[in-house]
Amino acid sequence: MGSLIRWLFRLNDTPKLIFPPSVATVTVRKSNKSEDVADVSLQELVETRCPSLHNEFRPAWWLPSGHLQTFYCVMGDFSKVDVVNYDRTLLRTLDGGTIGLDFTPVGDQSHFQKDTPVIVVLHGLTGGSHESYVRAILAPACAHPEQGGLGYRAVVVNFRGCAGVPLTTPQLYSAGHTDDIRTALLYISSKYPDAPLLGVGFSLGANVLTRYLAQEGERSRLSAACAIGCPWDLVANSVRLRTNWWSRQVYSKGMASNLKALLQRHIAAFEAHPNLEVTKAIPQVFQSSWTRTTLQQFDDTITRIAGGSSPPFPFPTAEDYYVWASSHTMLGDVRVPLLALNAEDDPIVTVLPVHVEGIAMSPWVVFSTTNGGGHLGWFEDGSQPAHPLRWFRRPVLEWLKAMGDDVVLPKVSARPLLEKDGWIMEEGRDDLGCHEISGGGRVVGAEGEEGLLAGL
Known part of the structure; x- marks a missing residue:
């Protein structure tokens, strides 16, 4: 307004x-x-x-x-x-x-x-x-x-x-x-x-x-x-995306949808390494209950593990990743x-x-x-x-x-x-x-x- x-x-x-x-x-x-x-x-x-x-x-x-x-x-x-x-x-x-x-x-x-x-x-x-x-x-x-x-x-x-x-x-x-x-x-x-x-x-x-x-x-x-x-x-702005209903439903889930689509395109790169933590986590992202995944859910499941080289990845939680990044x-x-x-x-x-x-x-x-x-x-x-x-x-x-x-x-x-x-x-x-x-x-x-x- x-x-x-x-x-x-x-x-x-x-x-x-x-x-x-x-x-x-x-x-x-x-x-x-x-x-x-x-x-x-x-x-x-x-x-x-x-x-x-x-x-x-x-x-x-x-x-x-x-x-x-x-x-x-x-x-x-x-x-x-x-x-x-x-x-x-x-x-x-x-x-x-x-x-x-x-x-x-x-x-x-x-x-x-x-x-x-x-x-x-x-x-x-x-x-x-x-x-x-x-x-x-x-x-x-x-x-x-x-x-x-x-x-x-x-x-x-x-x-x-x-x-x-x-x-x-x-x-x-x-x-x-x-x-x-x-x-x-x-x-x-x-x-x-x-x-x-x-x-x-x-x-x-x-x-x-x-x-x-x-x-x-x-x-x-x-x-x-x-x-x-x-x-x-990233911590403060993720709180807004997570706690505001409109931000969570529109922006957080929209960005997560993009990340899921990108991950789907490259699924073979992970399936070639079945024993990795991130590969084991990927099926969770595509469960039916995750049809409207939020950005923090995606980051907590995928980005905190595979968003960069080790160290410092993986991080214990998305919140830890946000603090660092x-x-x-x-x-x-x-x-x-x-x-x-x-x-x-x-x-x-x-x-x-x-x-x-x-x-x-x-x-x-x-x-x-x-x-x-x-x-x-x-x-x-x-x-x-x-x-x-x-x-x-x-x-x-x-x-x-x-x-x-x-x-x-x-x-x-x-x-x-x-x-x-x-x-x-x-x-x-x-x-x-x-x-x-x-x-x-x-x-x-x-x-x-x-x-x-x-x-x-």
């Missing part, structure tokens, strides 16, 4: 900007490609280079609430909106797993400079490169500057088993497991050694992204990032510029770290919230159902352009790469590595979304 009243009376929905008590300083070019630079705070950078974060967001008249924004994100037809094609590369990891990297633009790359920024995208819960929220950023970001784009490259990291990527071990992914993005960045860094890598994460992928940045600190291979719709405190307590450890965007009426992410006392924010974090927008929606006034426009594309593109073109990013201080017996690895770590395998190919438009609820 509050969202409807705001829309009817056109009440102000200018994004709120939250900065830490101490704000980091970056070096900025005074003009494009200029050698003339100045040191400015991140706050001043946002004020001058990200105007959309200071302008009003007005939800589309036909989507005045967070529930409607989220429903449309899930149920809308975006197949002909922001069409992006990809060239897929499959990576084999040291533990036998498979990660799918979807690169865009496709075709001839000779016109790109060696230092053209590369956007590295992490998708939501059961998504992939086909998701409309991913394409809403990549379509303009990878368009030629003469067409109003940024002219950047991009790659979407599809998690194990997602978006048509085969599951080759009995291990899935989770909101807390970061070794797969860490491994993917080894390959991307080797492919584009002179290019700054800019991370963009959505929902679950935003949580993985934030945890990676915090864990790596100054060694991050990503020079800057943006986290959109991050769930942050949350990212809100790690915001103080981030050491590269990070823009976080959340909507206050998001029905899935209802508890934000800026609402909680005692959560430390690194000087490198900029947090922005809007009153409206739902979960990964932000469909704005002036949009029509046939051509919906997402407000978040504007501030995200402004942030990426500022980081890719304007800020003089420091040289990445990650551990050196090395090749060992055909594996791309990192000096000082023998537990991570990858090499390219066959089975990639062209991914066209919205391919890969069939059979699952999109937008989550």
Whole structure:
């Protein structure tokens, strides 16, 4: 009701900007490609280079609430909106797993400079490169500057088993497991050694992204990032999903339904290992009494066991997994510029770290919230159902352009790469590595979304 009243009376929905008590300083070019630079705070950078974060967001008249924004994100037809094609590369990891990297633009790359920024995208819960929220950023970001784009490259990291990527071990992914993005960045860094890598994460992928940045600190291979719709405190937000009737019946069970469908697609990968704890647990997920499984039930049965490598998996309960996987307590450890965007009426992410006392924010974090927008929606006034426009594309593109073109990013201080017996690895770590395998190919438009609820 509050969202409807705001829309009817056109009440102000200018994004709120939250900065830490101490704000980091970056070096900025005074003009494009200029050698003339100045040191400015991140706050001043946002004020001058990200105007959309200071302008009003007005939800589309036909989507005045967070529930409607989220429903449309899930149920809308975006197949002909922001069409992006990809060239897929499959990576084999040291533990036998498979990660799918979807690169865009496709075709001839000779016109790109060696230092053209590369956007590295992490998708939501059961998504992939086909998701409309991913394409809403990549379509303009990878368009030629003469067409109003940024002219950047991009790659979407599809998690194990997602978006048509085969599951080759009995291990899935989770909101807390970061070794797969860490491994993917080894390959991307080797492919584009002179290019700054800019991370963009959505929902679950935003949580993985934030945890990676915090864990790596100054060694991050990503020079800057943006986290959109991050769930942050998995414990607090799971309580809301579990205790609110509407949230439990619609959102929790909808996300669990997607996870069950994904598990069903890859059941053979588990049946090849009949003695594993997770394999023995799978039949329970498909019992008739579990026809409307909640997200916590699925996590308590499957994710806590198979959501990452051992250790730390398996966890005793889903609650223990949620405590470990949350990212809100790690915001103080981030050491590269990070823009976080959340909507206050998001029905899935209802508890934000800026609402909680005692959560430390690194000087490198900029947090922005809007009153409206739902979960990964932000469909704005002036949009029509046939051509919906997402407000978040504007501030995200402004942030990426500022980081890719304007800020003089420091040289990445990650551990050196090395090749060992055909594996791309990192000096000082023998537990991570990858090499390219066959089975990639062209991914066209919205391919890969069939059979699952999109937008989550």
